[in-house]
Amino acid sequence: MLLELEVKNFALIDELYLQFDKGLNILTGETGAGKSIIIDAVNMAIGERADREFVRSGTNKCTIQALFNTDGIFGLKDLLGQYGIEEEQDHSLVVTREIYANGRSTGRINGTIVTQGVLKNITQKLIDIHGQHQHQSLLNTQSHIDLLDAFGGQEVEILLKEISIEYHNLTNLKSRLASICSNEIERERKIDLLKFQIQxxxxxxxxxxxxxxxxxxxxxxxxxxxxxxxxxxxxxxxxxxxxxxxxxxxxxxxxxxxxxxxxxxxxxxxxxxxxxxxxxxxxxxxxxxxxxxxxxxxxxxxxxxxxxxxxxxxxxxxxxxxxxxxxxxxxxxxxxxxxxYQNSEVEITRLKKEIEEAQKKVVSKGLVLSNIRKKIASTFQQELTQILETLNMGKVSFEVAINHTYDSNNNFKVNEKGIDHVEFKISTNLGEPLKPLAKIASGGEMSRIMLALKTILANVDHIPTLIFDEIDTGISGRTAQVVGKNLYHISQNHQVICITHLPQIASLADSHYLIEKKQLDHSTKTEVNKINVEERIKEVGRLLGGELTDITLKHAKELIEQGNLKRKS
Known part of the structure; x- marks a missing residue:
């Protein structure tokens, strides 16, 4: 869980210190107040590519520190050990990222300097950030197989690791064979040359x-x-x-x-x-x-x-x-x-035999995995459809299409994920045929599909903190209430941090933070503060109608009270 976030000299942030709580943490603010800057800062902390443009004007570096509690995170202790990082007895983990004005950056975990790759590899077990651009990942069918496999949990994860090992062995054997057989004419020429020189x-x-x-x-x-x-x-x-x-x-x-x-x-x-x-x-x-x-x-x-x-x-x-x-x-x-070279024929024969055996192993495990995928796909599409129906997509039909992949010789085409091609298909209107997701869904529907995916995957993944950056894009009204309900449902087993502009979602917050942009003498800076009940009523009122009137404030208070009742129920 993300406990604390400290940011210095980052973009419009002069100095910022935040403490996050369990449950649903909501961040709101005026357009242009710098809500996305908070997400950018967290992204930098967890190993995204450093950009010197984030260094606040007039300073030589920016610093982001994030404090996590790692108690109970599956496999993290072993992963830290691989990189020589000691886990603290109180399960605290401090991630530090410094970005300099010259473009250089450094990362540390519990004081140990790590590369960007190591930082990203470790923090992906701590936090999952879903921004608006990630809606587009659903349009890429290559991501569908990963989402389905994540739903399969540890059983699929173990089998994927076994297939990956066998597949990399297969590719190594093929590379060795290719190095010998890459150019038969060149090989014969080399043999003739060597014979001449020896003679x-x-x-x-x-x-x-x-x-x-x-x-x-x-x-x-x-x-x-x-x-x-x-x-x-x-x-x-x-x-x-x-x-x-x-x-x-x-x-x-x-x-x-x-x-x-x-x-x-x-x-x-x-x-x-x-x-x-x-x-x-x-x-x-x-x-x-x-x-x-x-x-x-x-x-x-x-x-x-x-x-x-x-x-x-x-x-x-x-x-x-x-x-x-x-x-x-x-x-x-x-x-x-x-x-x-003269004995390479023997080596070629041996490698071809090993490649055939390695191919059989990958295919064998791939068939086992394919059967598991077909079983979990049934549950996956059923649960996803149920959630989409609650998100005001009542006439939706959803299907996970799983097909084997074949090469030009009609043999199984294998990769490190097995032998399957997985694609999500959907029909958003009654009577329409199922079509690929990318050809059907609108922006608002993409947001709801992604939320539905996060909702069902929250029950099987081990990532403790989920961040949603305006997951509510393209929705409103009754649908917004259902989206808020689902976010709150996820927050029962995960820490959820959500940036939103919808009052229906903001009213469900366990903790509410207000992001404001302030003008100083000769500069602008962004501030974030946790707000109390009265301040929450004003902020939810602003989200409802912009201008604060007695009616607006009354409506905002009712929304918050309803949210409290929903949380209790």
Missing amino acids: EIEAAQVSSGEEDALNQQKNRLANSEKIYKAVAEAYTELHEGNRQAPMIDALSKIINQLQHVTSYDEKLEYFHQSLEEVLYKLQDISRDIRDYKEEINFEPELLNEVESRLDTINNLKRKYGKSVDEVLHYFKSIQKELDF
Whole structure:
């Protein structure tokens, strides 16, 4: 139940504080006094899209706070827990919405910052606002199935959740299948491309480190003449020489000479041994140089082969990676990709089978739900017709048409609500055939049909607070009294807040609030105050005739007294 509403700097409201009571709360006021602003403020509080135009001129933000008592609201505690919001021990819940002049807005529930979506998701369990524009929702046949299902209560709600889960599983499977089969030509093209790339890399038979070895070999072959000349000269100097004796022979002679005098001094022994080591090393190097010289290849064909091999590797690198290692990594990845595409036929077969099973589950549950809908539709249309008859639509006939939906192959067409299309049909005059609601009902009849719907749904939903913004559009006289009676009937199990311009409805109020627009020095503001018995008589009198006369006031007093008697009865 909505206990308190506090509004600051919202449109024409400077500062407003309201306390609402149980039962029927009526709000009235002159045309243009700002009655709709109250509804707009509540709408902002419960998560409707923020509009910076609501920020009062000259201020940087507006604030709306609503205090609810949530005791006994079905499923609310679990829902709050999902978003990390703790429920107060006294079951109070404070909703705060701030809208800034720059268009930004913030929402809080019990002090916890929440998104607009979360705010709306939670508050829809607390309050239901029916404005004049919602008459139009009846013209949309898509809303009819929701209204019928709401009448079905918890049994339908549980089954709808099960169908929704199965349907979303079905759509996910279909999406996965579509991603594989979306374009068969493209898929075949991709397979051909992958096969070509794999074959090209496989044919090259590249290996890690091969490129470095080839580059070294290329350098040797390209410079073989220079290398041979340098090596040959080194060998000649070591073994032949142009001097009196080759370098190695000269060194051997020196070692022999030192050998005869080593006994005379230790240093001579050191010189002898060191030179011997050098000689042995030179001899080893000389053999290696000779062998290397003999292996030097001057064949240009071999150089061409090495360069051709490097061209092959560079071509692969240009297409598939910056290095041979990257090319080999890419090779492994496209092998896996090719396996996926080639094995997709198996995956397609498996997905088609799962889709068939998922479709059967949705259809099976949809048929169960359809039978339940047909049963509750009978009671629904009977109760609605009875209420419409009391609302001065005595010759009305109302029917809930339920038909299965089919696709182009004459199979059941499923969605998250099952397999049914539901449409309300009505005849407002005796002898006329039933036709779709949108083609028959007038504005005043729409108001009464919506009120009738709210009346019968009030017995099955769990929303504690209902707000009606001029539900009485297009009605008057005796019909207005019946509308008031129905509103009061709803208020026995719900808190009802109703904006009206009809005295017959205002006279039934448990609590009556007057909305006034006041002119100040350089500004205009809207005020709302709860009025006492004498003030109520004047306000109901104004609603009766505008000008307050003794007769008008007397009539207003009688209406209020009759309303009190009706409430007591």
